[in-house]
Amino acid sequence: MGKGANLVPNEADKSVSEEIKNFKWSEIRQNKWIVIDNHVYDVTNFSKKHPGGKVILMNNVGQDATDAFTSFHKDMNKVEKYLKTLKIGKVVPESDVNQNEERKDELNKDFQQLRKLAEGMNLFKPSGWFYSLHFLQLIVLDLIGTYIIYKSGYDNWLTYFIAVACLVTTQAQAGWLQHDLGHLSVFKSTKMNHLAHRVVIGAIMGFSSNRWNNRHFKHHAKPNAIKKDPDIRISYFYLLGKKLPEEIGKKKKGWLPYNLQQFYFFVTLPPAGVILSVVEQYIYMIRYMKIMDMLWISVYYLRWYFMFASSLGILGAIKLTFLVRFFYSFWFIWSTQMSHLPMEIDYDKDLSWFRTQLITTCNVEQSAFNDWVSGHLNFQIEHHLFPTMPRHNLYKIAPHVKQLCKKYDIEYQCKTMSQATFDIYNCLKESGEIWYEAYNS
Template identity: 45%
Template sequence: MGEPEPQPGPEGGSAGRRFTWEQIAARTGRGQPPQPRWLVIHRKVYDISHFHRRHPGGARVISHYAGQDATDPFTAFHLDKALVRKYMNSLLIGELAPDQPSFEPSKNKLLVEDFRELRTTVERLGLLKPNYLFFALHLFHILLMDIAAWLTLWYFGSSLVPFLFCALLLGTVQAQAGWLQHDFGHLSVFSKSKWNHVVHKFVIGHLKGAPASWWNHLHFQHHAKPNCFRKDPDVNMHPLFFALGKTLSVELGMKKKKFMPYNYQHKYFFIIGPPALVPLYFQWYIFYFAVQRKQWVDLAWMLSFYIRFFFSYSPLLGVKGLLGLFLLVRFIESNWFVWVTQMNHIPMHIDYDNNMDWFSTQLQATCNVQQSLFNDWFSGHLNFQIEHHLFPTMPRHNYWKVAPLVKSMCAKHGIEYQCKPLFTAFADIVYSLKDSGELWLDAYLHK
């Protein structure tokens, strides 16, 4: 039997059509010929088959919710929802039929309702409002260290100790600027998206030498579907370099795939992971990305960083010394970045997209690190990764305020809320790689 045709509503027209969840689930853009891409927001059904390529947040991030309810991610990612809805009207093709539940049948209705109530509480308490002084001081301390690094070489000379101290300061600048650009990229600072985008280009482009469009393309996908293989770019290294997660590692072994000796991945992680990601991969790929996608404004901001760096340090160090300093700074930044960003995710559940509710999706993929002044500064408040994932536009200085509410909700629904000491979180990266490598080897040899 064929699928029943959507029925027109009382008002008639395409926007009056009624759909079932079964019909929505079939419109994922896959198949031969490819199916349309539909998604649901607040019971309204939208056809994004053509729009997804023009989506400001990226084609993939919205496509990851094709065939699904996107209500909670829509709420989480957008600042001016009323404005966005005006542009969505042209995509509206109907709504769920009256006999259809507001939530997908596979999802926990009570959990979804409780999270949406929590979101309302967060907004009422003003936890999405930024403290501008906090971000101004953070930017100031980055610029201060940047100036201090140059003054160190100018005053003390280019001998080993001043050289290393300068590199340490510049590595810290890069790491802290990375956390700051993250704030602007998530629209966490200004109430208008436009101003966040402008300052984001300055921080990531001029202070770090990377394109804002590249960060947006990758990072929003990660937040939309964290630790979901084929949807989260951060875990798409599987299986080229690492076997990640219990499910995927066993699957890889059963298929007899061996791109790397995964049973040793907890050892070679120290070689091709923290020290190599930024200087050996990101460093060239960001230029390829900007040129290939014709992001000329981003490329101009990037070049301003490299021009400034060259004219600041080549008179003090010469070309060889300049290159040595640059690579050392990238090495420091890379180690800092990888350990901090992966301590919250690699030890957690990694699998294919199972279309879970927003709250469960984020809690199974993220964990926290204990709060302290140092941990907050060192990680750019990403020690509150759970709260950040649940409320990506929340200013980071408010994470600790919402954390008790999130813990309470986890306790109510029997969901584990993981919070670890900093070095335990680091060690768990290695332990989880070791465990998944052993699972792969066992499946590879015996199944």
């Protein structure tokens, strides 16, 4: 009986051990699997069904995606149901790990502790008052702009441009709100965040919710990574970083004078970016049949028609749309690009999540104006490290991020608004000169 009692658990242990397969990193990279918390997942077939899109998964295959996974997924209970069906084994601890890999693992563990600290400080809890007041400003500004147009129309150019300023501010601040909703940081419920996101970005701004999510999360997962971050895929018009300008210059390619891009960037990218974004989103919606996005955008155009067509006529309402989007584009581009363009732009090096965000992202100094005008994305570092954290809490975790940077000798860049803007000019100038020298060598 004693022997039998000992044999049963041994047999059970044997069957369990046979079920759990161990894989080396070489196998994981070769088969393009993903690792989360040392567990291996085969996402080959699931990638097509992934709610965030196939590309964002493919950009992380063969790598440890633990921190990226944790940063993007809020409802872990729901996600676990999918993960269980994809799990195929565990990672084999390798004895020949070099010092850099050990340091990377240590940093990953410290960052996970930092996340637990943020959770303990309730920094992922949104403030209802903050977002209610933020939404209220959209309504007030929109009503003021509409009232001025209704009363004055084109009769008084001063009041007309005051109305335009109100409407531009509405779009800019709506842009920051939809950004928060897209990151699931406004409501506790994921469904409520998704619904409100469609309303704000669709009905108020006239853009596609699905297309924004699909593009923006690729950027967050691999910021400034060549061929993986869609926000830097503008090489036909501008060359960014040091690698691409040299590569393209050596190939004798370039149909624009990139050595002058620091001048034409500021006046061409904002409006061109908005136009391309509108064209891309309609192609995306038609290709993937995003009917709900089309319906919400139609609400935007109907709203704009009823608000302004009676005072300005249909042509006048269309002109107003382009004018508002033109000025909004400058606000949006300048507020977002100063945090990324001057930073490292290179091919994906499979660095730790923490180090990746710090070398590709910088902050702008805190002030009431900077917080408001940038939608708190002057804390871009903290936002990239914790994408689902409500933006009004980002400054609270910043001192702890700085401490971790100091421990691992990682530079934490925080600039003045003027310096950050001027650095865009400097980095574009440097990239253009690299291209010019390679092209003419």
